[in-house]
Amino acid sequence: MNESTVRIALVGCGYWGPNLARNLSQVNNGRLVVCADSDPQALARMQRQYPHVEMTTDSAALLRRADIDAVVLATPARTHAGLALAALAAGKHVFVEKPLAMTVADAEQMVAAGRAAGRILMVGHVFEYHPALRHIKMLLDQGELGDLYYLYSTRVNLGRVQADINALWSIAPHDVSIMLHLVGRLPQQVSAHGKAFLGGSVEDVVFVTLDFANGALGHIHASWLDPSKTRQLTVVGSRRMVVYDDVASEGKVKIYDKGVYRKSEAGYGEYQVKVHSGDITIPRLDMTEPLQLECQHFVDCICQGRTPLTDGVNGLQVVSVLAAAQQSLDAGGVNVVVAPPDTQAPAGP
Structure with a gap:
């Protein structure tokens, strides 16, 4: 302009x-x-x-x-x-x-x-603009964590209770966007379970599982019925692991030099599982809001x-995952395939 x-x-x-x-x-x-x-x-x-x-x-x-x-x-x-x-x-x-x-x-x-x-x-x-998440994304892209095994997030608190939208659509969009950003693709399928404990028509707590084509697994716990505020993400790789705690006053990101890998045994065609455990590193990050x-x-x-x-396509991808999770939620937790959304649809009349 x-x-x-x-x-x-x-x-x-x-x-x-x-x-x-x-x-x-x-x-x-x-x-x-x-x-x-x-x-x-x-x-x-x-x-x-x-x-x-x-x-x-x-x-x-x-x-x-x-x-x-x-x-x-x-x-x-x-x-x-x-x-x-x-x-x-x-x-x-x-x-x-x-x-x-x-x-x-x-x-x-x-x-x-x-x-x-x-x-x-x-x-x-x-959260895709959060310096902590950008650092974790950099570690993944550079291979510092090794192969991504799984990641899980907890976003819970006591309140803010809503009557017209459930915890999936109110709270979990943050975590879906984070996982799609970190993994770099849509999940193949999702499943979701939840309950409306307060007696309304919307679920107060939801558990969502995302199954990605590259073998990674994601899990989201979202609720407004928990005793304390928790905003935490754990990323587990084959070489290193990361814990991001958004409510921590300092040291929001901790990198654990820990991993589990398979080592072949010469002459036997078998393998052993090796556990590596090293230091914990807290990177210094520019924590601009x-x-x-x-x-x-x-x-x-x-x-x-x-x-x-x-952009809008990014938002559309997150909505496609949420919609599939809602379909699973309504059907009692069945696996639902995430259909790639149409990003070239006409604008309509």
Whole structure:
């Protein structure tokens, strides 16, 4: 784009919106122009913090404004597709908080609409911008961990309980995006189990297993019914293993020089299992806030015409895994094949 400053509208000032506003108000080459929400009290809180930012309850009117270049959506997940499609049709660049959509068909339409409009469509998979996860990805890509055996994540807490979306769609998108990013491919199949212990129609706890074609196995535990907050990922390779603890005050990443491998015995055609155990290394990382990096990346991609790391296709892939997991959940935990989504679908009428 020719303008030196990307003029941004934030739609949704509830749970996550204030965090986005804080970072959007600080990005280089970007300016938060207006915040929109249907709740006047939420807008009043934002106005006190950002007195120079316009507040409105009319989000639809934002799309007709020529002084808005980009729209950031932090609204309930079921509204993402409709709002994003309207914004893209109005010629705006769009950032959508996770998940991109609630169905594969909606996500495919969003990707196609962004392509047809020639606009950036980006999804808020914030952990793909986390310095700790980037370091783990580098270790995997460079072969420092050896062959990837399996990885598992725990994302649990007591609350925030939701009534309209289950723990799979509310919490697990982060972990699905992390695993797809680290493994570098979609799983062949997934299975999921869960329960709605609070008596509603949505599951409060889910366990998801991802089976990848390269032999790696992934497992996700997501719940808002746990006694303490845990945000942990373990990656097990043949040479080394890594534990990432997002709630640790320091030493968030620990690299264990441990591994198990098979060693052939000469002359017998058999093998022995060897266990290697060495030092634990804590790398020094630049712990810049991931959300700051993500918001800056959105603005930079608009200014420079680049495809975001977490573009619409990235969001569509995560939705395809979530949809397969939901199908498994509804069927009592059966294995469900993950069909590769159509990233070239037409934008529709």
